[in-house]
Amino acid sequence: MRQSISPARLGTAGAAAALLLLPVAPQAFAAPSVTQDSLTPSTMTAGVAASAKLTVHSAGCFTAKTLGVGVRDAAGKNLDFPGNASNVRICPSGVKFTSGSRTLPAGTYTIFGFWQESGGAWHNLPSHKLTVNKASTATSSSGGSPVSGQSLVWSDDFSGGIAWGSKWVGDNSSSYAYGNHNPDDNKLDWLDQSKVTTSGGVATFTAQPSSHTLENGKQAWDTGLLTTEGSSGGFQVKTGDYAETRIKMPSGSGAWPALWTWKDGNGEIDSFEYHPDNPNLLELTNHVTSGSDYYTDSAAVAPGQWVTIGTHYGASSVDWYVNGKKVYSDGHGVGSNFSAYLILNLSVSAGEYHPAPSGSTPLTMQADYVKVYR
Numbered sequence: 001m002r003q004s005i006s007p008a009r010l011g012t013a014g015a016a017a018a019l020l021l022l023p024v025a026p027q028a029f030a031a032p033s034v035t036q037d038s039l040t041p042s043t044m045t046a047g048v049a050a051s052a053k054l055t056v057h058s059a060g061c062f063t064a065k066t067l068g069v070g071v072r073d074a075a076g077k078n079l080d081f082p083g084n085a086s087n088v089r090i091c092p093s094g095v096k097f098t099s100g101s102r103t104l105p106a107g108t109y110t111i112f113g114f115w116q117e118s119g120g121a122w123h124n125l126p127s128h129k130l131t132v133n134k135a136s137t138a139t140s141s142s143g144g145s146p147v148s149g150q151s152l153v154w155s156d157d158f159s160g161g162i163a164w165g166s167k168w169v170g171d172n173s174s175s176y177a178y179g180n181h182n183p184d185d186n187k188l189d190w191l192d193q194s195k196v197t198t199s200g201g202v203a204t205f206t207a208q209p210s211s212h213t214l215e216n217g218k219q220a221w222d223t224g225l226l227t228t229e230g231s232s233g234g235f236q237v238k239t240g241d242y243a244e245t246r247i248k249m250p251s252g253s254g255a256w257p258a259l260w261t262w263k264d265g266n267g268e269i270d271s272f273e274y275h276p277d278n279p280n281l282l283e284l285t286n287h288v289t290s291g292s293d294y295y296t297d298s299a300a301v302a303p304g305q306w307v308t309i310g311t312h313y314g315a316s317s318v319d320w321y322v323n324g325k326k327v328y329s330d331g332h333g334v335g336s337n338f339s340a341y342l343i344l345n346l347s348v349s350a351g352e353y354h355p356a357p358s359g360s361t362p363l364t365m366q367a368d369y370v371k372v373y374r
Contacts, residue, residue, distance in 0.1 A: 251303035291330025
């Protein structure tokens, strides 16, 4: 159980400064050395809740009384992330800490990790700048790109069925180790393009138990996937593009929908991944360089609910949008020469990280459109 930060750490700017300047009483042993390996975020959006993630290690194992992430505004006022960890075992192998979430007004802040010795002494770790940007005023649904100056360059609203071959491929992907299935990635998927159908301008992805058996002995599930890889159009998103989809989230255990990119064994930017066991959470990840966030919004994200999700593949920062509002910027980007194929699919979890299907009831996901602006 994480406890709130002690009153001493929540003092005014003067108290915080005094805390840092107070001499430490002589001790019979040297204080453990803690090294900070990573600390995020470096950017947030005003009014959008975010968590901090801290990774540390030490030369030898010991137990820290407290581990957390602090924030100070320009005046030196403490505005720390909530949910400090207590009695944390820190070793050379390292430990990862994720705080509770909080919002901050637009502005520039200082973010830093901190830890507390068993005897009560506090230690601050290296800090960096945290920039909180003003919230986007863009609207959701089909209102265009939130990135100024862009126009639509590629889209599918599924009103004319699936353009197999020319726009989409559904029976194989180089992201799957065996072309049409990939048990090594904790997936029960067996790709079957007949599992993507359209009606009334909506694409429905269906997953159901298959007659195929995977290499690990598990029963596969036939499921739907759309990728531009291998199509005659061969469309790829590039640095600077904004891609968006509108999805009706699935509700069945084991469902694992995603919009993502892939090329040449890499190129993966996850616009979103979703698992119904975390019903209000989207996983947002940049695998090309680095950056990830667990975005939680009970009002916008839920099983059976429509939500619009978009991603701007910026050279220096990948930005994610939910219902037209920017919710996360990774501050790393994809570089100037990024390009990759789009994938929209419904995977089925094999149970290692999220529950597998609890029975044989088919799983479904629906998509209203996929659009790319440049």
